[in-house]
Amino acid sequence: MELITLLLLACALAMDSFAVSITAGLSLKQFNATTMSRISVTFALFQGLMPVIGWSLGTNFAAAISRYDHWIVFALLCFIGGKMIYDAIQQHEQAHCINIYSKRTICSLAIATSIDALAVGFTFSLLEVDIVFSAFIIGLMTFIFSFAGLTIGLKLGSIFQRKVEFIGGLLLIAIGTKVLITHLLT
Structure with a gap:
C-alpha cells in the first residue's frame, strides 16, 4: 500500500475519534x-490494535478468498464509509452527555470508534500490507486527530462534528473504490 493511501486511510479511520473528541472537548x-x-x-491504542486483530483473523482466510479479495475490501470500506456518512447525517443528542473523566467511558468510546479499524485490518491481510507499520501510522494519526479534536471541542464546541464524520466516510469509500479499480485494471 502506498504511503499516501495509508495516510488517507489512517485519517479516515481517525475521523470517528476526532468527532467524538470534539464532543468530549465540550466537557473540558x-x-x-x-x-x-x-x-x-x-483512542490511539485501540485504533492501532484493532487492525492488528483484524489482520490476524484475515490471514487465516486470505488463501480461500484471494480471487474476490478486492471486492471484499471495496464492500467493507464502502459499508464503513456509508455508515459514517449515515451517522453524520443523523442527530446524536446523546453524544453531548459524555463524562470525559470516566475511564470506563473513554475505553467504551475508544472501542466504539475503532471497530471500523478491525474490518480495515481484515482487508490489510488480503492486500498483504505491513501490519506493524500500518498500525503505528493509524495509531499516530488517531492520537493527533483526537488531541486536535479535544482542543477544537474545548474552543469551538460541536460545530464540526457531523461534517468531519461525513468527510471520513467519503474518504473510506474513495479508498475502497481506488483498491477495486486498481485491482480490476491490473
Whole structure:
C-alpha cells in the first residue's frame, strides 16, 4: 500500500475519534494536557490494535478468498464509509452527555470508534500490507486527530462534528473504490 493511501486511510479511520473528541472537548472546562493526552493515547491504542486483530483473523482466510479479495475490501470500506456518512447525517443528542473523566467511558468510546479499524485490518491481510507499520501510522494519526479534536471541542464546541464524520466516510469509500479499480485494471 502506498504511503499516501495509508495516510488517507489512517485519517479516515481517525475521523470517528476526532468527532467524538470534539464532543468530549465540550466537557473540558480548561486546557489540561494530561487529561487530553490520556484520552488521545487511549483512542490511539485501540485504533492501532484493532487492525492488528483484524489482520490476524484475515490471514487465516486470505488463501480461500484471494480471487474476490478486492471486492471484499471495496464492500467493507464502502459499508464503513456509508455508515459514517449515515451517522453524520443523523442527530446524536446523546453524544453531548459524555463524562470525559470516566475511564470506563473513554475505553467504551475508544472501542466504539475503532471497530471500523478491525474490518480495515481484515482487508490489510488480503492486500498483504505491513501490519506493524500500518498500525503505528493509524495509531499516530488517531492520537493527533483526537488531541486536535479535544482542543477544537474545548474552543469551538460541536460545530464540526457531523461534517468531519461525513468527510471520513467519503474518504473510506474513495479508498475502497481506488483498491477495486486498481485491482480490476491490473
